[in-house]
Amino acid sequence: MVDAAKKLSIDGSSSEEILVFLRRQGCSKVEAIKILVELEGVPLSEAKRRVHCSRAWADTRQRDEEFHESIDRASKRIETAS
Numbered sequence: 001m002v003d004a005a006k007k008l009s010i011d012g013s014s015s016e017e018i019l020v021f022l023r024r025q026g027c028s029k030v031e032a033i034k035i036l037v038e039l040e041g042v043p044l045s046e047a048k049r050r051v052h053c054s055r056a057w058a059d060t061r062q063r064d065e066e067f068h069e070s071i072d073r074a075s076k077r078i079e080t081a082s
Helices: 002-010 016-024 030-038 046-051 054-080
Strands: none
Touching: 002 016, 002 030, 016 030, 016 046, 016 054, 030 046, 030 054, 046 054
16 A cells, blocks of 8 residues: 555655545555655654544544543543542
């Protein structure tokens, strides 16, 4: 998958187009993040942000944000209980 993404990049595809391609090929968000880091040399945090905000994963954005918020709330409850 990395080789196909590299070819797309060399051929002038944007990051967004590559992310759409990766999603259509069945890549997970985690796999896409790893590929973006390797392909463009961006920091992990930037790759996470790009994938999360991409149109390729727009349909999962709200669910993922709610999941992260629930983890934050649970973490805070644990901290206050300690």
